[in-house]
Amino acid sequence: MTQLSPQASPHPSLYPAAGAASLRLLGASACALLLAACSSPPLTPTRPAATGQAPVMACDALAARLNLAATRVVSAQRVEAGQLKLPGITQPLPEHCVVKGLMNERTGPVDGKPYAIGFEMRLPTAWNGRFFYQANGGLDGFQTPAYGDILGGGPASNGLLKGFAVLSSDAGHAFDRSSPIGGATFGQDPQARLDYGYNAVAQLTPMAKALIHTYYGKRPDTSYLVGSSNGGRHGFVTASRLPRDYDGILVSTPGYRLPLAAVAQVWGAQQFASIAQPNPATGRPDLRTAFTPADMALVSRSILARCDALDGLADGMVADLQACQAAFRVDRDIPVCAAGVATGTCLSQAQKDVLGRVLAGPKDKAGAAVYAGLPADPGIAGNDWAAWKFVNSVGPRDAIALGFVFVTPPASPAVLTGQGNTLIDYALKFNLDTDLPKLTATSGLYRASAMSFMTPPDPTMREFVAQGGKMIVFHGTADPVFSALDTIAWHDAFRRTHGAAAERHARLFLVPGMNHSRGGPATDQMDLVDALVAWVERGQAPEAVVARARGPGSAVPNPEVPASWSPARTRLLCPYPQVPRYTGRGDTESATSFACAAR
Structure with a gap:
């Protein structure tokens, strides 16, 4: 059997955000065809059709x-x-x-x-x-x-x-x-x-x-890799480890630092557990009681109140994510309940403290970020956000992956089969000081750490770029698992490494309101495979992408599309750091009334 030796690599750093580059304005009228990508004029393709x-x-x-x-x-x-x-x-x-x-x-x-x-x-x-x-x-x-x-x-x-x-x-x-x-x-x-x-x-x-x-x-003639979530991580790893094997890579929601994201999930569960009520059947905290759907809807409304119009139009979406991170503050912008009990129109001070910590992200004992924080986005009220934060984080996703795949050596099954032990116990007892080093550890037969076999050895993909590879990344700004801020930090580092060549090889599109891979109050339906093929084989770089909402009457409706939206609302997705802005005229439900502009 052929086995590949793991390539040891340093811990991929959390890249600081770079300043927004000034990019040219794109007329959105060129994007009138729904679900099609707008492209630049043809350049010399790097691959034959x-x-x-x-x-x-x-x-x-x-x-x-x-x-x-x-x-x-x-x-x-x-x-x-x-x-x-x-x-x-x-x-x-x-x-x-x-x-x-x-x-x-x-x-x-x-x-x-x-x-x-x-x-x-x-x-x-x-x-x-x-x-x-x-x-x-x-x-x-x-x-x-x-x-x-x-x-x-x-x-x-x-x-x-x-x-x-x-x-x-x-x-x-x-x-x-x-x-x-x-x-x-x-x-x-x-x-x-x-x-x-x-x-x-x-x-x-x-x-x-x-x-x-x-x-x-x-x-x-040409080869493409397409994946979301862990599949998105595969895209990043493949571009780094197999730079000559794929001409184009399309990834959504890329968990390229998945072990650290899992740590952030169980750490977040610990924060929610501190204010949750016990489950009468198990005696363990029921994380779903920390924030009710009404509580999260209040958070969503508070974010919209500060950020909705920052992109030029109050439309129930926050398209200028970076501006919103500067404008919104949990401590100031969410009403606090005088009696200390949440009512759906206010949060308790304890809830506000927990939410602030979760959005800021986990820190180690020296105060350094373990993983990126989460953006303030109205999609925080999405069903998928709640499922990942209050159920999956202590169940068959994050806790189990962390305990048996990402730490070295893996935990014994006795952790779960011994008397009184459950997945939530493992998650709530995970200690950043003593357990985090296990992600970079090796032991006996386990000669590769999770941070070496799960992450790309070179996140800036120098050889993939040298080979002419093209990558399109898109990420929901309300993703509760893999932070869009982490992907932005990766892209900022990619741009710093490759300079003017960066946009010829990788483009990032943020999807306002979208939860993990799909869903949330978002225009989440698009086709970027065709856009990638056009880029690889015809040299047409995607300058904008048109995405559609899936309201009532859609082939696969998204129940979280607000009733105030057109069921078929369309919006531009712009290559980061550009943002879509309303041009001031035309149908506010149509992408043709928007243009990509520099921040």
Whole structure:
């Protein structure tokens, strides 16, 4: 089995924000086509345009013809055109060959369980000559169908429909339903940790391109990696570790410092627990009682009162995020209850203190930031924000990943199976002084720390840039897990490193109100895959993107779109540090009435 040695790297720093650059104004009327990206005039492309190719063999012959080391094709089956139709997508899937297989099958030396990198590929008969690596999210462990998710909320298309050959994988482990730590069981296996961190992508990429060559008689002309959340982290890591393998990378909500974000989550849970009521059934704090939906709605209204009009229009959205961070203050702008009990029109002083600490983010004993704070954004009242802060932080997401994947050595399952121990106990007892160093530790068989196998060795991606790579990043400003401020800090450092060349290789788009990957009071539906292809293959850099709300009547409605909005409201997303501003005329529900401008 081929194994890659982890590349040790220093802790990626929390980059201080840089001053806003003065960028040219973009007339929004050029963006009239909904869900399309506005692009600059064509430049000399760094890659030739991809050309399609028909298969050179039958789908069911592929298993016998593929001869790759440590790779076993389990099945190859043709799917007829129109046989599959996905919710929210009008067009049925085209004819394609679906291939399932396993790489690097082995038995784990610690737990004696079977491991392999499981994968699925979907190869369209009408192939466009392009490869699409679908980087999945969370703790992985599932072979999500390789349809080619184009990200955002309620996507109206996917990579397979566009003609890409699409790959999906479980990142080197299968979810263990029999274990008390479920999806984190693999954290006990040293190699599975590396596979999850970066090695599955490194192993699967050449395999997938060889499989494409076998089926179509040629290798892909261009290659793209697309992912959100942990999949976004894969995008950052891949650009750093495999800079020559992908021409374009599209990421949303990039948790590129995921272990530290998990620390921030459990630290935040500790803050909420300090004011929460006990759960009568368990005796543990019920974090949902710390802030009710009415409390969070008040916070949202208070942010809007200070920040809504900073972008030139009071429309229930905060498009100028940076200006809002300077304008809004928890201590001043949220009413405090005289009687000390929250009523939905005020917060207790204890609630205000906790909220202020959570938005500021965790600090170590020296006062240095452990992870970025969270932006003040009206999407803080979103359902997803509450789910991540009050449930996932002490449940099967952050606490379990931290305990069994991100600390070295991993915690014993006895933490959860011993009398009186639960995930919330682990989260509430996590100590920044004594436990944070475990993220950079190595021990025995665990020769790589989480901060080395989970994060990009070079966050500024120098070699990816030198190879002409293009990256598009978008991030919801109300993301409760991976802070948009952390992504802004990364982008500021990228710009400082590459100077004038930075915007030729990476662009960041902030999505006001959007929660984790989608949802919230936001225009969260967009197609940036087409924008990335245009940039890579035609040299057309995205100068703005049009995003749509998914109100009532949409194919996949977003219940958090406010009733005061048009159900199909559109807005410009502008490359940071530009912000969309109302031009002063035209329909306030249409992106055509906005322009991207320097702050």
